[in-house]
Structure formats: C-alpha cells, structure tokens
Amino acid sequence: MRVEVLKPDRVNGFIEYCRKHRNEVDDSFLYEEDLKEFTPNAENPTYIVLDEQGEIIGAASLIIDEYNRRGQRARFRIFHSEVEEPDIYKELLRGLLKHTEGLRKIYIFIPLNNQRLISVMTQLDFSVERYAFLLVRENSDVLEWSIPQDYRIQSFRSGVDEKIWSEVRNAGFAKLKGNETPVTPEMVAKMAEGNDYLEGGMKILYHLETPVGIVRGADDEYEGAPIMNIGPLAIIPEYQGQGLGRLLLRASLQFAKEKGYHKTILSVNGENERAQALYVNEGFRQVEGVACYEYIFQA
Structure with missing residues (x-):
C-alpha cells in the first residue's frame, strides 16, 4: 500500500470512492453537485491510498476555501480507509498537514455511530470540540x-x-x-x-x-x-x-x-x-x- 497526492488522472476514481463510502461518513460536501465541481488544488488538497493492484482503498481531502481560511481552519471533505490500520490514517494526515500553513486547526464531523473512526481520531490526537444533532x-x-x-x-x-x-x-x-x-x-x-x-x-x-x-x-x-x-x-x-x-x-x-x-x-x-x-x-x-x-x- 502507498499514499500519494491525488493527480488529475485519478480524480474520477476518487469521486467513485467518495460515492461508495459517503454513507459511512459526514457527507455534507459529498453530494453529487459537490463532486461534480471537485478539483484537487490549493483549496482542496487530497491524498489517496493505493493497494498493490493500484486500486484506491483510502482517501483524505481538506476544504480550505476562503471562508475556512478566514477562520484559520480547514474542514475534512472525507477521511476514510477501507483497511482498518491507524498507520494509513497517520500517513494521510501527514500528507494533508503539508498544506495547512497559516491555519490553527483542522476539523471533521464524525457520525456518533462510527466508533471505528472515532477511535482513530483519538489515536491521532484529535479532541471533541462540540456535538451537533440532526432533527x-x-x-x-x-x-x-x-x-x-x-x-x-x-x-x-x-x-x-x-x-x-x-x-x-x-x-x-x-x-x-x-x-x-x-x-x-x-x-x-x-x-x-x-x-x-x-x-x-x-x-x-x-x-x-x-x-x-x-x-x-x-x-x-x-x-x-x-x-x-x-x-x-x-x-x-x-x-x-x-x-x-x-x-x-x-x-x-x-x-x-x-x-x-x-x-x-x-x-x-x-x-x-x-x-x-x-x-x-x-x-x-x-x-x-x-x-x-x-x-x-x-x-
């Protein structure tokens, strides 16, 4: 397995990965209209995990648009791996942190029933800022x-x-x-x-x-x-x-x-x-x- 920056020829594969797993994560920025407009750039730094066959088995992407940058923060679009290995998340995070100069934090919303990802975030030294509920x-x-x-x-x-x-x-x-x-x-x-x-x-x-x-x-x-x-x-x-x-x-x-x-x-x-x-x-x-x-x- 290897982690690499998302390149233009892999964008379609990344989008399909997001579609496949968006029901497991916060999908606020994984709607079709968001994915249709998605481009990996300075506002959307993105990394993927590839298996030995070159298939995408993990992905991490940040949103650093004008609004988030004014708040000195970045929001995850997706942070997910099909393989339950904390080291994969560590490598994805390490890649994204290269793009956070001038920011004070990054943040992610995680469904409370996704205990696997919550455990990973704790291991990566993330902490709870707040809770939100959908009614x-x-x-x-x-x-x-x-x-x-x-x-x-x-x-x-x-x-x-x-x-x-x-x-x-x-x-x-x-x-x-x-x-x-x-x-x-x-x-x-x-x-x-x-x-x-x-x-x-x-x-x-x-x-x-x-x-x-x-x-x-x-x-x-x-x-x-x-x-x-x-x-x-x-x-x-x-x-x-x-x-x-x-x-x-x-x-x-x-x-x-x-x-x-x-x-x-x-x-x-x-x-x-x-x-x-x-x-x-x-x-x-x-x-x-x-x-x-x-x-x-x-x-």
Whole structure:
C-alpha cells in the first residue's frame, strides 16, 4: 500500500470512492453537485491510498476555501480507509498537514455511530470540540403564528439584501461554536444562486426598519426523498428571548408546507440547549448525532 497526492488522472476514481463510502461518513460536501465541481488544488488538497493492484482503498481531502481560511481552519471533505490500520490514517494526515500553513486547526464531523473512526481520531490526537444533532419534522399541521405589531417578514431580495443578511447572521452567530467566522455579502449572494435555492425561502424579520432575524429554507434530500432544510435561523442578540426565533421557524415551516415538502430537517449544536428545546417543542425529533473533532496546531 502507498499514499500519494491525488493527480488529475485519478480524480474520477476518487469521486467513485467518495460515492461508495459517503454513507459511512459526514457527507455534507459529498453530494453529487459537490463532486461534480471537485478539483484537487490549493483549496482542496487530497491524498489517496493505493493497494498493490493500484486500486484506491483510502482517501483524505481538506476544504480550505476562503471562508475556512478566514477562520484559520480547514474542514475534512472525507477521511476514510477501507483497511482498518491507524498507520494509513497517520500517513494521510501527514500528507494533508503539508498544506495547512497559516491555519490553527483542522476539523471533521464524525457520525456518533462510527466508533471505528472515532477511535482513530483519538489515536491521532484529535479532541471533541462540540456535538451537533440532526432533527427531522413531519410536515403535518403548523402551529398558529402571527406577526407582532411593528414587525414584518420580508422575502430576501437578490442584489439588495446580501449585506443585511450577512450582518444579522454574523451578529446572531457570533458566539456559536463553529460559526464564529463571519460570512460576507458575496457568500450570501452565492447562497442565493445555488441549486438548492428556493424562491421566497430566505426571509428577513424586521422590527420597524431594523433587521433583527433571518431564516432560510433550502431544497435538500434525506434518505432518498426531497426535504426542506431550515438554516441558518438567527436573531440578533438584542432581540433574543422574545419568541422571535419561534416565529421565524413557524413561518419557514409554513413555507415548506406551501411548497409541498412532507418533511423538514435542521441541525443544532449540542450546547445550544435553548434552540434544541424550541425545535423539540415544535415537533422535531433527533435522527442523527455527530461529533466535531479538531486537531489544533501547536503555536
């Protein structure tokens, strides 16, 4: 077996490997649209493991895009081996670390039922930064909701609201683990141009003329069926604790129902107990859990 950097003539094999094993790992960046656009480069350093016949039996790839680099970090796209040997993971990690100059950490989400990989990460000196949970709701009835006086909900306007959206999101998530890095108006613009964009799904809550909250409903798939993904949902600190998050959640659930979705899905950080309680009270149930493992570079 040998570990080598992914070269252009092996990209198709790498993509097939990702397809084969994406159900065993966090597949957030292993959807078909992600794999279709994948290119090994400075933003996507990638290594593969080859057996004696030259077949790919392992792969590791980092995402070091503009957003992650601003946060001085990199996220794994995949970190997997068909052979249960810690030394293989060590060699893959050693290769990737050559591409992390200027960063302070790399991180990976691992499903809690993947005990094999969790054991490997512990041996590689990764530690748990946080937990996150995936929640699903059957779109039956949406509880009644009404907009308080002096408030209004307005649909996102492309080319107009990118700065407003990013400012509200950044204020609301400033202290939320894993989301501290601000998003830019340019990133919001790309969000509104994505294949998962739903017209009217991005909403902004105003108090008089002040934008105080946002929510996004996007097209997604779960267990082979269409589903609407809710997130981000954020309220600026000065307006939190007033039931406005519940208001935006119900508005998004109503939107999903109008669009014909039978289910909605969202993710929540484990330490965000207030949000978890809100979602459970609104009919969501936990279906999956993941641990975010991080490897922090020594100063």
